[in-house]
Amino acid sequence: MVSNWVVYKVMLRICKQSARALLASLVLASITLSAQASDRDISWLTFSEINHKHWRSSLDIMDSSKLLVTPNDRSSRGELHKILVIVAKKSGSYKLAMNRLLEVFQQEKFLSEFEVININRDETVGRQLLSDAQKRGFDLIFTMGSESAALVHRFYRNGPLPVVTAINKDPVTLGQVSSYKEGSGTNIATTSLNVPIDIQLNYLFELNPGLKHVALLYNKNHKQVVKTEVLPFRQAMEEQGIRVIDVTVNSREEARAQLSKGLPEAVKSLGSLDPTLKHSLMWMTSSTAIFSNLDMVSELSNGIPIVSTNPNAVREGRQSAAVAIGIDRRNNAHLAAVYALRILRDGVDPGSLEVGVVTPPDIALNFLVARELGLKVPFTFLEGADFVYGYKGELVRSFGQNL
Template sequence: MKTADGALKASSYPKGKNGLSGKPGRDGSASASPGTAASLTCKDWFSLSAESAAHWRLSPAPEDGMAFVLRPRKEAAPKERYRIMVLFPKKSSAYDTAMETILSVFRDKNICAEFVGVNFFMKEEAGAAALRQAEADPCDLIFSMGSGSTDFVHKNHSAGKVPVVSVCAKDPVLLGQIRDYDTGSGNHMAFTSLNVPVALQMAYLRKLIPDLRNIAVIYARKNRSAVITQFRPLRDMAGRQGINVMEIVVEDRKNARAEIESKMPAALESVRKSGQEKNSLIWITGSTSVFREIETINRNAGVIPVLSAVPDVVTEGDNSAVLSIGVSFENNAYLAAIYAIRILREKAEAGDLRVGLVSPPDIAVNFKKAREIGLLIPFRFFELASYVYDHEGKKVRMKGQKVTDLAPQP
């Protein structure tokens, strides 16, 4: 669908303080010229890196800081200009990463689009208003950012006219949003998944630790999607294989650090008393409140390997998991962007698209952490890894490509 200039009507939203930081542009936008090192933020819930800010202008819409518009800084006169709404449920660094990836894909493929970001903070009235706005303005497509937004849109917009693509959302089949992985939704929603099938995940874990006896799973109880798609499937499969599963549950996500600090020692006491540290692992689910506490988790883990379903938790330096087997926010967002382009340019029907799965899974390895705890990484893992950090914790492979002449010795 072709749009006019596509400016979001601020009058459609409550007025108030705009909440944008950055140098104001002449049009009232927060701006950064190419070559500067200025990142941009929208209030305290969205951040745009300096690299992206060199190519995209972040404008306040509306004045209360709960929404923004991103437009290209430079664009030729396009035959088509698309308006895309991105529905956010909360603040998350994962969503910033996903948004950066989507912007990069659209720019690389020379697709002229503006992105209207709306944070509805999981409030039904605000979410419904955003969906009505997407239909009325109208938007050409909606990205439902995160499992919370995707669940809300599935319940409130599956019969809508504007096509939807989920991004940074967990397994839609396990969440009951779609029947299976090979059949489209039949409505206006196309789904992607952040999950790796649990059978495949378990196969990797058994390859890493053949005599695996214990898995301590850390998850947030209120993160419904992580509980349903990550914790329960792993618990059930581990139980069938005779592996003991210990739960470390965060009840209050705002108090996650203190809860993890107090609960981990007790949960791991039996493992340490039995001398089974080398046959055990700690598994971090995709709960933001959990994986952002990686420093606390590492400190309490000792020599027990800390693994994650989130590749982004494996990073440079010490505040990193040793290994991840999952789907990166970046690769999931890339797939979601490709789905969106198929819908916009190729006129594919969102409801005809099968669930977007990243395969093989993204593997990330930090050899510094592995050496510290004496964990041997199978060479096959090293071969397959998209992200590798060497024995000093420095990045040597990124997105499957070598970034330095120094290679780690597995």
């Protein structure tokens, strides 16, 4: 006969094993939730000193993917408007854009609060946000980035709340809107980060009238960049009889290794075709995988001018593009903020607003780099440039204002 003591010890052992298993499960669940929270964390979204004077931001203590931004001064008359801002990933561009959005709303004294949520490319999370937005009392939805814009075009077209898109690739080329001159005809007002290719080419041929060869730098797996920048540019070059040499990367993680191999090969090819390199340039798309490695691109360009579609590629010092012809993220966000105000304050139908494109495009110049390359910058470029770095590589003009 088994004694009570033996039974007790067996039961105690079973309880300990169960407790350890339960603890392990809880730890695993905690790690999983922490990883998910980390992926969607939005604490990277910080604000400028000027915005801190007018706005208060607070992370949701239960959900690190949510950031609430409220006005410090609520004395303004009128209704408080609630705006949902959807971002799909961590991005410095979204930080710039959100700061500009707040500046515009403050300048216009339009009483609003913003809830910014990072969905971390999770379509299910995004669709649930859209589904719940109206009953949670939001008045307008703001998307930042091409992925968030694609989400609303796919799942929220003709939805109950107005939408404004910002920091996204060309909605016309992507087939989201039929024409630059017409609105979407839906609840979505769109903007674009892309300069129409014919306008870019006018600037490009003014910069280098004898252009014959171009090295085209891009991430071949960035579908939006390929569709809105790479394919239109290549087609336009081929129509002009200009040879295009692709320099591609697969991802941001592989970019440096692939650029270290691909760029010297492209430079060698250009050198054999154009020994003086006077009829050649590098066209750098807005692919983050390329843009984030501008230092390497500059070092390996071997005297070939770099022209970018992103004004932020022109920066202080020598590790810079010589020229950029594009749209600054902050100016795009400013235009999108104006669209949001027209909808909320003036009652404009979002579907009637034509695609918001900043015109003329933002021109950025680095005269230190241009001089060292022997690149002659047309006076018309300087005349209309928004951002200029001088002969010592220092910033001398910002947003069209001389410093």
